[in-house]
Amino acid sequence: MLKVVHYINQFFANIGGEEMAHVPAEVREGIVGPGLAFQQAFGEEAEIVATIICGDSYFNENLEEAKQTIINMVKKYSPDLFIAGPAFNAGRYGVACGTIAMAVRDELNIPVLSGMYRENPGADMFKNSIYVVSTKNSAAGMRDAVKKMAPLALKLAKGEKVGASAEEGYMPNGKRVNFFEKERGSRRAVNMLIKKLNGKEFETEFPMPDFDRVDPNPAVKDITKAKIALVTSGGIVPKGNPDHIESSSASKYGKYDIDGIMDLTEADFATAHGGYDPVYANLDPDRVLPVDVLREFEKEGKIGSIHRYFYTTVGNGTAVKNSKAFAEEFAKELLADGVDAVILTST
Amino acid sequence: MVKEIERAGIPVVHMCTVVPISLTVGANRIVPTIAIPHPLGNPSLTMEEEKDIRRNLLTKALKALETEITEQTVFEK
Numbered sequence: 001m002l003k004v005v006h007y008i009n010q011f012f013a014n015i016g017g018e019e020m021a022h023v024p025a026e027v028r029e030g031i032v033g034p035g036l037a038f039q040q041a042f043g044e045e046a047e048i049v050a051t052i053i054c055g056d057s058y059f060n061e062n063l064e065e066a067k068q069t070i071i072n073m074v075k076k077y078s079p080d081l082f083i084a085g086p087a088f089n090a091g092r093y094g095v096a097c098g099t100i101a102m103a104v105r106d107e108l109n110i111p112v113l114s115g116m117y118r119e120n121p122g123a124d125m126f127k128n129s130i131y132v133v134s135t136k137n138s139a140a141g142m143r144d145a146v147k148k149m150a151p152l153a154l155k156l157a158k159g160e161k162v163g164a165s166a167e168e169g170y171m172p173n174g175k176r177v178n179f180f181e182k183e184r185g186s187r188r189a190v191n192m193l194i195k196k197l198n199g200k201e202f203e204t205e206f207p208m209p210d211f212d213r214v215d216p217n218p219a220v221k222d223i224t225k226a227k228i229a230l231v232t233s234g235g236i237v238p239k240g241n242p243d244h245i246e247s248s249s250a251s252k253y254g255k256y257d258i259d260g261i262m263d264l265t266e267a268d269f270a271t272a273h274g275g276y277d278p279v280y281a282n283l284d285p286d287r288v289l290p291v292d293v294l295r296e297f298e299k300e301g302k303i304g305s306i307h308r309y310f311y312t313t314v315g316n317g318t319a320v321k322n323s324k325a326f327a328e329e330f331a332k333e334l335l336a337d338g339v340d341a342v343i344l345t346s347t
Numbered sequence: 348m349v350k351e352i353e354r355a356g357i358p359v360v361h362m363c364t365v366v367p368i369s370l371t372v373g374a375n376r377i378v379p380t381i382a383i384p385h386p387l388g389n390p391s392l393t394m395e396e397e398k399d400i401r402r403n404l405l406t407k408a409l410k411a412l413e414t415e416i417t418e419q420t421v422f423e424k
Contacts, residue, residue, distance in 0.1 A: 018384075021383075021384075057382070057383045057384065060364070060365050060383065061364065061382055061383065091368065092365065092383065095365060095367060095368060099367075121368045121371050121372065124371050125367060125368075125371050212350070212373065213373050214350050214353045214354045214373060214375070215353075215375075216353065216358070216375035216376065216416045216417065216418070216419075216420075217353060217356060217357065217358040217359075217375075218358070218415065219358065219412060219413050219414055219415045219416075220358055220412045220413055223409050223412060223413050226412075231348065231352070231359075233348060234386070276383050276384040277384045278384070279384070280384050280385040280388065280390045281384065281385065283390070284388060284394075284397075286387065286388065286401065287385040287386070287387050287388030287390075287397070287401075288385070288386060288387065290387045290401050290404075290405055292398065292401070293398060293401040293402050293405050294405060296402070297405065297409075302406075302409065303409065313348075315348075323348050323351075324348075324350075324351055326348060326351075327348035327349075327350075327351030327352055327355075328351045328354075328355075331351055331352045331354070331355035331357065332355065334352070334355070334357055335355055335356065335357065339357060340357070340358075341357060341358045341359065341360070341412045342352050342357055342358070342359040342360070343359075343360055343362060343405075343408050343412075344348060344349050344352065344359055344360070344361050344362065344374075345362045345363070345380075345386055345387065346361065346362070346363035346364075346369070346386065347363075347364070347383050347384060347386055
């Protein structure tokens with residue numbers, strides 16, 4: 001029987017949510033959490049012999065150490081396959097899954113597989129290096145994810161030939177694979193056109209490469225004269241979250257006046273972010289939005305001034321489309337207000 | 348957001364802990380920070396020591412804004 005080692009985070013291992021994201025890697029014999037669904041799908045063909053669990057923050061903050069520890073854990077079982085996730089739209093989890101899967105493949109020469117939502121930052125980072133199955137954006141899509149991942153996992157473990165991304169469900173990785181379509185090209189093209197004319201979703205067979213890069217702007221000439229604005233995706237808001245910015249999948253941003261405020265305190269500010277342990281940011285919001293020290297700099301003449309408003313949203317599973325629209329909108333205001341530079345903090 | 352601010356013509360520095368994400372997203376000036384739940388602080392230190400960390404990181408951020416670059420640049424610790 002094929003042996004599989006499975007990697008999951010603290011949440012899927014039922015250890016805890018964000019407050020436990022700092023736990024280091026541990027290994028448990030057999031199945032934990034979502035491994036059960038994989039085991040059922042594998043039937044008699046493969047067995048999950050061990051599950052490695054690591055906190056998302058721990059992994060990302062201690063990259064090299066975590067990688068080495070986990071590789072050693074995996075090595076002990078000499079598995080035929082390593083599965084990481086699926087991570088859905090959990091950003092740090094997705095990055096951890098991709099990083100560790102790639103490291104396991106490179107160091108131990110074992111086939112690897114992960115799964116995540118297409119907007120997970122881990123997807124762009126790793127889809128060209130390892131097989132990443134495209135999943136839904138939340139754990140409600142577990143059944144669907146396992147249905148796609150399990151057959152591909154078995155193929156990889158057995159060393160069988162892997163078909164094209166459209167057939168196997170992994171994200172296109174830039175490699176071309178020949179296969180026969182059921183319908184001929186003219187029919188597919190007309191079907192696509194009809195869908196397009198009806199305003200329905202259709203999938204192109206020839207996606208344009210996505211090189212969305214912006215050239216760096218020239219440096220600030222004299223920072224001691226510059227008006228600097230603070231922006232954050234760390235969810236810092238006035239206490240009570242007056243605009244009800246969502247703790248995840250934010251649909252809006254806030255703009256708040258900090259005129260005369262020298263220090264963000266527990267009494268007046270807090271974080272609305274649901275994607276990291278909020279204890280530290282709530283005790284001292286300057287840890288995320290550094291108003292206190294920037295005021296010092298303003299007084300000492302190290303900067304010209306702090307812009308009167310800061311802009312904030314929650315970067316937690318928030319659609320790229322939304323964050324793009326937020327910033328497009330408020331960047332115009334920043335320009336109109338004569339802001340020379342922006343410090344943007346992320347958690 | 349960082350990219351849209353840059354696109355609008357305003358120089359921007361991204362202060363974050365998971366640098367690979369920032370690079371993937373396309374930030375140009377990047378300053379690595381302490382930890383995910385407290386990028387600009389460290390609760391295991393005293394308030395004054397934390398402020399020193401914040402001063403250091405922000406000084407680095409200002410330096411990043413003053414530095415001409417032609418490609419994505421991580422202003423290391």
